[in-house]
Amino acid sequence: MVTFPGSLDDRDALRAVRLAGAEPVPLWHGEKWLSDVQAVVLPGGFSYGDYLRCGAIARFSPAMDSIVDGARQGMPVLGICNGFQVLCEAHLLPGALIRNRSQKFICRDQAVRIENAGTAWTADYEDGQQLVIPLKNAEGCYVADERTLDELEGSGRVVARYLDGNPNGSLRDIAGICNAEGNVVGLMPHPEHATDPLVGPGTDGLPFFSSVLRALVGAA
Amino acid sequence: MARVVVDVVMKPEILDPQGQAILNALGRLGIEGVSSVRQGKHFELEVADDVEDADLTKIADTLLANPVIEDFTIRR
C-alpha cells in the first residue's frame, strides 16, 4: 500500500486488505523498495494535489521505479482511481483518464459489471457479475485511440464496465482495465469503500482483495 | 474562419500551486536550470472573420478568465 503525499484513501484500502485477511504494509512514496512485499495497491486520492495531470507527478516518486519493475515481473498491482491514473501515466496501462464529461466531481454508488474474472484481482468474481461500489472522481473519463480500445476488448482486458448509464463519458463504458498478463489492474471505482455495510453501500468490493490473496497463497 | 488563441495566466502576485508542484517535480527528475514555472490555460477558438476584437475581449474576461485573479492575452 503506497502512500504518496496527497493520497487519501490509503487508510481505507489498508483496512480493506486487513478485512480480506492479508497483512497490509504501508509504503511511503519516498522509500525505494521493500523486498518482502508481494502485491501493491496504489490508493485513490489526489497525489501531489493532482496538479498538472492526475498521477503525472506521483509517477516520478522513488517508489514507482521499483513498482514498475515488479509489475513487469508479474507482481500483482492494483491502481484505484488516482492509482489507475498513476499506472496510465507510468505506461503500465494504455490510454489515459481525462476530466469527466460533466466537468464535475462525481460521488455516487455506481453499478459495474465484472468483464474479466481472470485477473489476479478479480478471480473471486464470476464473469458478468454485477456490483455496486462507490465512484468518486473528477478525472474518471477513460480515453484511448480506437486501435487500443479494440485491442483491449479483443484480448479481454476490459476488467469492469459501468452499468445503468455512463457516469463520466468513459469510452465504451470502461471502468477498469488490465495489462496483457493480468497482474496489473486499474480501476476507477473504489472497491475499498464497499467492504463494510456500515460505512459503504455493501461488501461487493471485498473480492478484489481476497482474490489477490488467494492468488498469492496459491502461488506460494 | 480564423484561429484565435487566448492564453490565461494567474496574476504574478497570485499563488500558483500547480506551477510550484511542477518545479519541485523537475527537481526530482534531475533537470537543472529551470528557475520558475507558471501554469495557465490555453484556448484555441475557431471564429468567423466578422467577430470583432471587442467580442473576443468580452469572451476572454467574462468566460475564459476571472480578471480578479487572472490576466489574459489574445492572439488573432
Next chain:
Amino acid sequence: MARVVVDVVMKPEILDPQGQAILNALGRLGIEGVSSVRQGKHFELEVADDVEDADLTKIADTLLANPVIEDFTIRR
C-alpha cells in the same frame, strides 16, 4: 535567463469536454460566430540560457504533456 512558453493541447481525436462546455456557454451568452473551442494548458518557464532544446523537449513530453492524449509546442 529566458522565458520559454509550452502550450499543450488535447489531440484532435480526443474529446475535450471543457472546450465543449465553453462553446455551450458562449451560446447562452448570445455570442455568435465561434464554431469551436479547445482548451489546453499554457506553461511559462524561466530557464537558464545553457538549457538545451533537447532538455525542454524532454520536460514537455515526460512531464508537461502526456503524449498519449496531448500534443505540445515549445516557443523559446
Next chain:
Amino acid sequence: MSRPAVDTVEVAATSPSQSQPFKELGLNAEEYQRIKDILDRRPTSSELAMYSVMWSEHCSYKSSKVHLRQFGDKVPAEAKDILLVGMGENAGVVDVGHGLAVTFKIESHNHPSYVEPYQGAATGVGGIVRDILTMGARPVAVQDALRFGPANAPDTARVLPGVVAGIGGYGNCLGLPNVGGEISFDPSYLGNPLVNALCVGVLPADGIKLAKADGPGSHVVLFGARTGGDGIGGASVLASASFEAKGEKKRPAVQVGDPFAEKVLIECCLEIFAADLVTGIQDLGAAGLSCATTELAAAGTGGMDVDLDLAPLRDETLTPEEILMSESQERMMAVVTPENLEKFLEVCAKWEVTATVIGTVTDTGRLVMRWHGETIVDVPPRTLAHEGPVYERPVRRPYDQDALNGEHGNGLPRPKSGEQLRATALKLISSANLADKSWVTDQYDRYVLGNTVLAQPEDSGMIRLTDRALDGSGEADLGVAVSVDGNGRYTRLDPYAGAQLALAEAYRNVATTGARPLAVTNCLNFGSPEDPAVMWQFAEAVRGLADGCQQLGVPVTGGNVSFYNQTGSTPILPTPVIGVLGVIDDVSRRTPMALRGDGAQLYLLGDTRDEFGGSEWANVVHGFLGGRPPKVDLTREKLLADVLINASRDGLIDAAHDLSDGGLFVAVAEGCLRGEVGVRLVVPEGLDPFVFLFSESAGRAIVAVPRTEEVRFTDMCTARGLPATRIGVLDILESAIEVQGQFRLPLSELRTAWAATLPDLFG
C-alpha cells in the same frame, strides 16, 4: 536590490506629527488616539497595520462581544462534565469518552465567495480545517451551509456552481468527507451569498494543543506555505504612505488556496503532535502574522522577539506592513523548545514543508519585531489580541417589525380539494429550497476516510470514531453526529425565536439519527452592526440562542460572527446558522431516514398546529413573509429527543426523519423516495388536511415502527407524555404516497419533480 527605508520605532518617536492613513485602514480617530496613548508615541506603519487588522470587526468582535458574553454567563450545568475547552480558543473541545475528545466549529467566508466563488469557498474550508487542526485534532469531516439569491437569477448561476466546486475541490483534495449542510435561496442573498463551513476533528482527550507562547527561550517557528501578497488590498495605502518610492501596486483581495499544501501540512502537524514537539501552536488565518504573534504572546509568558525579514516570501517585494497583514493560506506558527527543534524540523523536512525559526519567546511583556536589524514593532501584545475596542452599539426594533408580525397572512388562499392539495405538494417538493440537493452534494466525497456512517441527505452526518471491527474485541463503535441549520425567514419575523428554532432543528436532527446532542457551534450572519435595526436582530438572536442552549443543556463551544452582509444598505435576512454535535455509543444503532419495512407503522411525534408564518408554503406559493414563526417549546424538543434516542438504542424503530421546512408532506416524501417504499396516509381526527400536510410546527418527527415493536414504542411515548399519532402504514407494493380521501401521488412522478429542479437550473 536596495531596500526602501522602513518606518522604525526610532523614526516614529522623533516624527510624532507625521500623518498616517488610519482612516483608510478602517480605524476611527478615537481608536487611533488610543493606539498613541498605549504606545505613548505615534505607531510605526507596521504597528498601525497590526492594530488596524487586530482591531477590525472581524478580529476584535468589537460590536458583538458585549452580546456574546451571554454564552458564557448562561452556560448550562451540563457543560462542566463535557467541556474540555470552551469559547475563545480556536475551537471548543468536548469529551466524548473512551479517552477521546471532539472539536468542531463553523466559520463564514461570505464576501470572498462573492468576488471569486471557487477560491473564496475553497479557502473558507481551508481556514476552518486549520482551526480544528490547531487544537491538536485530526480533521475527520466537514459540512457546509450555503445561501444564495433566487435560484433562477443569472448571478446565482455564476456564484453557486463556483462555490460548490470550491468546497468540493478543496475538501475532496484534503480527503475530508462532506457529511452534510444546507442550501437555500432568497433574494436578500443575491448580492451577498453566505458560505459557512464547519469542520469536526478528533483528538486524544489528553492531547489538546493551545495557542500560547510559553517558556522564554523557546523558538517561534513559521511553517507551511510562503507568505505572499494575498488578501491585503488595504495595505497598499501604507506602502504608499510609508517612504517607499513606487506607490500603488495593486494587491489581490482574494486568496488562492493550495489544498495539497494543506493536506501535507495536516499530516505533518499530526506527526508533530504525536511526538509532542510543540508547546503552543496557532494557525494563520485572518490578520495572518499579526494575529498569530500577538495571540501566542498574549496567551503565554507575554513577550516575543521576531525577525520579520526571516519570514519566507513568495514575493520578495512585500513590505513589512504587507507581510504583517498578508492572509496567505496554509501557514502555521509553532512554539518549540530548543531541545525539540531539530526533531520538529526533521518532520517538516520529511513532508517537504518549509519551516523557519523567525523568533523567540521572551518575558519582557513586549512583542518586538525587527526588519533587517531595525526595530519596526514594539507593542504590548495584549492590547492587540484582547484589549481592542468594545462597542455597545445602539439597538432599535425595526420600524416595520410590528407591521411584519401583524400581517399574519391567515387570509392567503389555501388549497381545499384533493386536487389542489396534490398540486401544492408537487409545487413545494420541486421548489429550489426543498428539491433534491444531490446536484450539489454529489460533488462532495462522502466516503473518504472510511468512517462515514451517515451523510446527506440524512438528518445529520455521522462519523465512526473507533474501529473495533478489526481488533476482534467485538465491542460497539463510538460515533459523533453533526447537523447545521438556520432559517432566515423565521429569524426575520422573530430573531429570538428564529435562533431558537434553528438550534431546535439542529438538535432534533442529531437526536433523530439516535445521537445524544452535546454541544453547539454557531455562525451569526447579519447586516451592518452600525444599523441599530440589524443590531437589534443580532442582540435578540444571541439572547435567544443563549437561553435556548441553557434550557437544552448544550453549551456553545465556539462560533463566528459575520457582519456587513448587505447589498447597498439592504441587509440579508438575519441568518444565525447553528451546528449541534452529538454522540452515539454504538453507531450500528443509528436511525436512518429511509422509510423501510413493509407493513411498518408510520407515527407522527409531537403536536401539529396551524402555523404558516415564514413557512415554505407561504414563501413558494404566495411569495409572502409575515406573521409569527412556529411556536418554540424546548421542553418538548428535549422530550422528543429522549424518545428518539431511546427508541434507537432499544431498536424500536426502523427509520426516523425530522419535520422542518415544508412540513409533514416533505418529510414523508423524502423518506419514501430514499426508502423506495410507498405509504398510505390517514389524516388524523380533527386535523385539517392542509395543516396536517404543510404546517411547520416545530418539535415533530416521523418514525417507522415495525409491527412487533409497536406496543413497546407507543407505551414509551405514553409513559413519557409525548403525543404519538399513527398516520399511516408503509407499503412496498404500492409505490405511491396516498393521502386517504385526498390524493394519490406515484413515487415516480414525485421523484421526477423533486430531482429535476437543480439540474435544470445549473446543468
